[in-house]
Amino acid sequence: MHIVFAASECAPWAKTGGLADVISALPKTLVKMGHKVQVFLPYYRQVAKAFDNPAVALPSVTIPFPSYNRFARVLNGGVVDGVQMYFVDLPELFDRESFYATPSGDYPDNAERFGTFCRAVIEATKVLGVPDVFHVHDWQTAMAAVMLRSIYYFDPVFQKVPAVLTIHNAGYQGWFPPRTMETLLLPWDMFTLDKLEQYDKVNFLKGGIVYADAITTVSETYAREIQTPEFGNGLEDTLRRRSGDLFGILNGADYTEWDPAIDRNIAAHYSKDKLEGKRECRRDLLHAFGFEGVSESAAVLGVVSRFATQKGIDFIVDIMDRLMQEDVVLVMLGNGEEYYERLLTEMAERYPNKVRVQVRFDNVMAHKIEAGADIFLMPSRYEPGGLNQIYSLKYGTIPVVRATGGLQDSVDEQPNGGGTGFKFWGYSANAFLEAVQRALETFRDKAAWTSMMQRAMAQDFSWTKPAEEYVRVYERVIQNRL
Ligand code: ADP
Numbered sequence: 001m002h003i004v005f006a007a008s009e010c011a012p013w014a015k016t017g018g019l020a021d022v023i024s025a026l027p028k029t030l031v032k033m034g035h036k037v038q039v040f041l042p043y044y045r046q047v048a049k050a051f052d053n054p055a056v057a058l059p060s061v062t063i064p065f066p067s068y069n070r071f072a073r074v075l076n077g078g079v080v081d082g083v084q085m086y087f088v089d090l091p092e093l094f095d096r097e098s099f100y101a102t103p104s105g106d107y108p109d110n111a112e113r114f115g116t117f118c119r120a121v122i123e124a125t126k127v128l129g130v131p132d133v134f135h136v137h138d139w140q141t142a143m144a145a146v147m148l149r150s151i152y153y154f155d156p157v158f159q160k161v162p163a164v165l166t167i168h169n170a171g172y173q174g175w176f177p178p179r180t181m182e183t184l185l186l187p188w189d190m191f192t193l194d195k196l197e198q199y200d201k202v203n204f205l206k207g208g209i210v211y212a213d214a215i216t217t218v219s220e221t222y223a224r225e226i227q228t229p230e231f232g233n234g235l236e237d238t239l240r241r242r243s244g245d246l247f248g249i250l251n252g253a254d255y256t257e258w259d260p261a262i263d264r265n266i267a268a269h270y271s272k273d274k275l276e277g278k279r280e281c282r283r284d285l286l287h288a289f290g291f292e293g294v295s296e297s298a299a300v301l302g303v304v305s306r307f308a309t310q311k312g313i314d315f316i317v318d319i320m321d322r323l324m325q326e327d328v329v330l331v332m333l334g335n336g337e338e339y340y341e342r343l344l345t346e347m348a349e350r351y352p353n354k355v356r357v358q359v360r361f362d363n364v365m366a367h368k369i370e371a372g373a374d375i376f377l378m379p380s381r382y383e384p385g386g387l388n389q390i391y392s393l394k395y396g397t398i399p400v401v402r403a404t405g406g407l408q409d410s411v412d413e414q415p416n417g418g419g420t421g422f423k424f425w426g427y428s429a430n431a432f433l434e435a436v437q438r439a440l441e442t443f444r445d446k447a448a449w450t451s452m453m454q455r456a457m458a459q460d461f462s463w464t465k466p467a468e469e470y471v472r473v474y475e476r477v478i479q480n481r482l
Helices: 018-032 110-128 138-148 204-211 220-225 236-241 277-288 313-323 338-350 363-372 388-394 405-410 429-444 446-458 464-481
Strands: 002-006 036-042 055-064 069-080 083-089 133-137 163-167 201-203 214-217 246-248 299-307 328-336 355-359 375-378 398-402 422-424
Touching: 002 018, 002 110, 018 036, 018 083, 018 133, 018 464, 036 110, 055 110, 069 110, 083 110, 110 138, 133 138, 133 464, 138 163, 138 204, 163 204, 163 464, 201 204, 204 236, 214 220, 214 464, 220 246, 220 405, 277 299, 277 328, 277 363, 299 313, 299 338, 299 363, 299 429, 313 328, 313 338, 313 429, 328 338, 328 363, 338 355, 363 388, 375 388, 375 429, 388 398, 388 405, 388 446, 398 405, 398 429, 398 446, 422 429, 429 446
Parallel strands: 002 036, 002 133, 036 083, 133 163, 163 214, 214 246, 299 328, 299 375, 328 355, 375 398, 398 422
Antiparallel strands: 055 069, 069 083
16 A cells, blocks of 8 residues: 655654654665655755755746645655655745744744645645555644545545545644635635634635544543533534544554664663663653652652643642652753743742752653652643653653543553552642552562563553554455445
8 A cells, every 4th residue: 555644743853743754764664664654744944954855856836826826745664664755845934944933923824834834735646656655644734634535535636535634733733814824825715614714714724624534532531521511622512523434543652763672762771571771760860850869769760751731731830839848850851832831840949859840852851760769740632642651661661641532542550550550530730649659659569660661661652553553444445435
């Protein structure tokens, strides 16, 4: 099967979150299974830094607009782990400081940036190979699914080509003014409530949900949750109407990147049957955060997160004073909303001997925290899939999570520390604190803790099973279009 991925992120070139990890791991797993995969990514400034004069696959792709044309180059990024990478070069749209936004807000032309990208990908495939199925991701590329069924409706090469949309986070939908319809040459009759319109705006993700042949999201629980008002962010009715074509497929982990037995970013290697290296990783982590003289008995709590409301950062702030009465130190790595960056920095100033925060994006430090911490905190308000808790399990860093979305599906709490982690269900800081205290109680029982770590590390969340599930979805939509 020939699959074209269109996405706005792919590790290591462009990453702000889990989407990038998925776009780097799923295609190579599909290739290992014998499929042909091409991944298209915008040629961001950050990507360009990694290339010295890349080969040109297509010198000029024409993308018409109402009163002008844009012209994209498609660059050949080479074959990585069997996956053909293409970069769509539109300097006026993508040669910028950031991917989506600056501290003063989203780029005002994001609709044009990602709409143009979608059209460039569709056009490019006419020369580089029309796939059996398009796989698009989040609002940034959801419009490719819409375009295939509208402006490309009469193109004979695409009539039997389905599109699968994966929702990595329904909280980000791509809302744009109505004139976007004209900018992207979309017919006005699609600007209705049952199609692209939402509260007098064009909603890119909604369009994708309506027009994709199938929709997937990154865990079974989240697939159910987004059909309710609490998690659907206004798209619950649209999603419920598509429930027969909506599938939850839990994300996998790329164990070539995230396995303490081979991880290049950590101080010492270890595995479930040879745990000693983890002590060295803990020492290295405490050193990296400038701690000295932390007692062996203290539990090292770790956080790696976007600092956003979604991630339950305020739960961490709420429990801080009570948490600091326990025998713990807390290390946090993240960036995002300025409000939380400031709040957490203040917490670190209030408890200089027990709390440290590094406000930045740092992949090596993320690995060091996964390896060196004892307990990983992830109290997300909602979590479509979540990768960090899955990485934590592999590193024997016991996750304490809110039981939502992919956290619910990947972490198992049993009485008396019998599972692989700790969960809380309610929407409350108290419930979170109680879950952390249950974890600390088990942590004090060294034998129980070691067997919990080993159970966690024995879990297999590799990509093989999810990739097989994606193939079943591809086969289904191809069949339905024959
Ligand atoms: P989301 O996609 O919602 O941000 P996930 O848990 O699915 O959350 O994925 C987050 C990914 O981004 C993980 O690979 C994690 O290690 C990484 N990450 C998040 N914040 C940082 C940071 N500040 N520095 C380095 N990596 C980070």
